[in-house]
Amino acid sequence: MRSPEFEMKRRRFIAEKGDYYAIPVQSQTGSGAAKGFAEELTRTRVDKANIRGLESLAWSTDSVADVLDYIRMRVGRDQRNTGWAQSRIGIKLADHLEALRKDTNEFFTESNPAQEDDLRLLHLDLCREFIKHLTALYEFYKKPEAYDDESKPL
Amino acid sequence: MMNPSPSKNLHERIAAWSDAHLAEARAFVHSYAELIPRDLNNAQLYGLANIARSVNQYANLAEFLKNQMMKAERAGKSKMQDCWQSLNTKLTAYRAEAANITRAAGSRPDQADAVHLQLVQRFVQHLIAESLICAKTSQREQKRR
Numbered sequence: 001m002r003s004p005e006f007e008m009k010r011r012r013f014i015a016e017k018g019d020y021y022a023i024p025v026q027s028q029t030g031s032g033a034a035k036g037f038a039e040e041l042t043r044t045r046v047d048k049a050n051i052r053g054l055e056s057l058a059w060s061t062d063s064v065a066d067v068l069d070y071i072r073m074r075v076g077r078d079q080r081n082t083g084w085a086q087s088r089i090g091i092k093l094a095d096h097l098e099a100l101r102k103d104t105n106e107f108f109t110e111s112n113p114a115q116e117d118d119l120r121l122l123h124l125d126l127c128r129e130f131i132k133h134l135t136a137l138y139e140f141y142k143k144p145e146a147y148d149d150e151s152k153p154l
Numbered sequence: 155m156m157n158p159s160p161s162k163n164l165h166e167r168i169a170a171w172s173d174a175h176l177a178e179a180r181a182f183v184h185s186y187a188e189l190i191p192r193d194l195n196n197a198q199l200y201g202l203a204n205i206a207r208s209v210n211q212y213a214n215l216a217e218f219l220k221n222q223m224m225k226a227e228r229a230g231k232s233k234m235q236d237c238w239q240s241l242n243t244k245l246t247a248y249r250a251e252a253a254n255i256t257r258a259a260g261s262r263p264d265q266a267d268a269v270h271l272q273l274v275q276r277f278v279q280h281l282i283a284e285s286l287i288c289a290k291t292s293q294r295e296q297k298r299r
Contacts, residue, residue: 062169065176065276069283076286085290117170 013107014125022133034130037093038137044086048139050074055135058128064101064120067127068094093134100126164259168269171255172276179280182244183288186237191289193234198222199285203278212270216246248273 002010024032041051058067074083075090084090104122186194205218219242226234252270256263 062166063172063276065173065280066169068176069279072283072287076283076290091287117166120170120173 010107010122014122014129017103017126018129018133021130022137033096034133035137037089037096038134039141040087040089041134041138042141044089045080045083046089048142050083051135051138055131058131062124064097064124064127067131068098071097097127097130100130164255164261164265164269167255167259168272168276171251171273172280175273175277176280179277180284182241183281183284186233187288187292189233189237190285190292193231194237194285196282196286196289199278199282203275203282206271206275206278209271211267212246212249212274215271215274216242219245245274245277248277 020028020031021034022032024035054067054070057070061067071084071090071094075085075094078085078090101119101123103126104119107122108119183190202218202222206215209215209218219238223235223238223242226232226238249266249270252273253263253266255273256266256269261269
């Protein structure tokens with residue numbers, strides 16, 4: 001069973017990664033990826049229901065593969081290439097989520113896996129964190145007024 | 155704290171199995187990429203997924219796969235026949251893994267067949283996702299030519 005310290009450390013790691021996914025910081029390469037995807041998705045015909053569907057699936061499944069399959073199936077079904085298939089956005093998102101597996105090594109170099117399934121479950125939680133930010137940012141950028149407000153000088 | 159129930163344990167083990175077999179499903183689709191989307195189309199894979207979801211024992215699904223194999227043979231589609239045959243071999247071989255999962259999760263041994271079916275459902279879901287992408291890619295390549 002996981003110790004409370006391990007659990008705390010794990011939660012902190014996920015939260016830090018969440019910030020990294022959501023907020024672009026110039027000195028951190030690759031940061032703000034969720035924001036990038038959210039902005040790009042608003043320029044496609046992917047609608048709120050699709051994004052919320054992805055989020056609910058991510059929180060209800062125990063399998064990363066289910067999340068990847070969900071996106072890839074939607075890419076495949078997008079006959080007009082105006083939604084998930086536009087500019088390969090869906091494929092890029094699925095690949096990005098799959099690659100979050102690498103981030104789990106960062107955590108487990110310091111803390112040894114307590115259970116055989118820990119690596120996989122951490123990957124799943126990182127995907128959930130990424131999708132959580134993606135959903136929030138997508139909804140924000142989907143509203144045209146949000147763009148206007150953001151571009152206004154403070 | 156309470157120990158996780160066998161069903162939760164089983165559910166997690168099936169999810170872990172599913173994640174671990176994603177690459178294998180993708181490789182399977184790519185090895186028959188030339189059949190997509192003409193011979194191995196969505197209807198066939200979705201049909202397989204429906205059967206996998208509706209049957210209550212694996213033997214019925216194996217019967218369906220054998221039928222598909224014979225149909226391909228009668229139509230003279232040897233590559234398609236080979237595809238169904240190797241899928242049948244692969245899916246049947248998961249029987250042993252299903253038995254291991256059932257045992258490790260502390261479930262009753264007579265649940266192994268139901269677990270086997272769940273593993274097959276997950277594998278077929280991966281096949282569908284990958285074949286849709288494969289079809290999309292080949293469609294794009296055809297347009298480029």
